[in-house]
Amino acid sequence: MPPEQSTPSPRRTRNSNYRSTIYQDKHGRWVGRVTMGVRDNGRSDRRHVRGATRAEVTRKVRALERERDSGTARPAGQRWTVAGWLEHWIANIAAPPHIAENTHAGYRVDVVNHLVPGIGAHRLEKLTPEHVERLYAKLQREGMFPGGVHHVHRTLRAALNEAVRRSHLGRNPVLLAKAPQLDEKEVEPYGIDEIQRLLDVASGRRNSARWALALALGLRQGEALGLRWEDADLDRIVRK
Numbered sequence: 001m002p003p004e005q006s007t008p009s010p011r012r013t014r015n016s017n018y019r020s021t022i023y024q025d026k027h028g029r030w031v032g033r034v035t036m037g038v039r040d041n042g043r044s045d046r047r048h049v050r051g052a053t054r055a056e057v058t059r060k061v062r063a064l065e066r067e068r069d070s071g072t073a074r075p076a077g078q079r080w081t082v083a084g085w086l087e088h089w090i091a092n093i094a095a096p097p098h099i100a101e102n103t104h105a106g107y108r109v110d111v112v113n114h115l116v117p118g119i120g121a122h123r124l125e126k127l128t129p130e131h132v133e134r135l136y137a138k139l140q141r142e143g144m145f146p147g148g149v150h151h152v153h154r155t156l157r158a159a160l161n162e163a164v165r166r167s168h169l170g171r172n173p174v175l176l177a178k179a180p181q182l183d184e185k186e187v188e189p190y191g192i193d194e195i196q197r198l199l200d201v202a203s204g205r206r207n208s209a210r211w212a213l214a215l216a217l218g219l220r221q222g223e224a225l226g227l228r229w230e231d232a233d234l235d236r237i238v239r240k
Helices: 054-070 082-093 101-119 129-141 146-165 192-202 208-217 221-225
Strands: 012-015 020-024 030-038 044-051
Touching: 020 054, 030 054, 044 054, 082 101, 082 146, 101 129, 101 146, 101 192, 129 146, 192 208
Parallel strands: none
Antiparallel strands: 012 020, 020 030, 030 044
């Protein structure tokens, strides 16, 4: 009789090109293992996913392979929360001397007062456009004007764009989130950084004091530039 030939176990399969493995552990749970590359210490970066069925694990393995091949996989061992990333971003990246102090102050208000309390507990890679849109709706219910919500929107977009650039996030969910529509009658105020730039430009002009006065009092251009000394009643003191 010819020698008995062994057959490979159907419980484990290997893709030689991607070096991914799908198998069942001793408890009957399906496990997938994907080689993502090499860690900073020179060791292989192998990641595991688990699921109740082979099909579920296969989907997870394919997703990891797509992230690896497209260069969008998060670094090994890095699991940011939204709060953790925003606090790191505002303290180390979007901070002086990399940006103006006034811009940093505006970002910090959004991060500390609105973004961290609102969506900070989510895992960074699990944040969805729906999470962001619910935050915007909540801010409006609490009385924030659409212009203010748009400022929060811009801050979050900038922070997560940086996370994408550094491969901590595959894509920015804020780019898909719908910010509230601005009322055409609502004038969105200048940000602190924009006001500083206006004053810097105006400081080199003969009428720089009028620009400073207009920005301080919220006057329209015609109101500010049309002021004359005879318009000021210096003999009358108005007390509030």
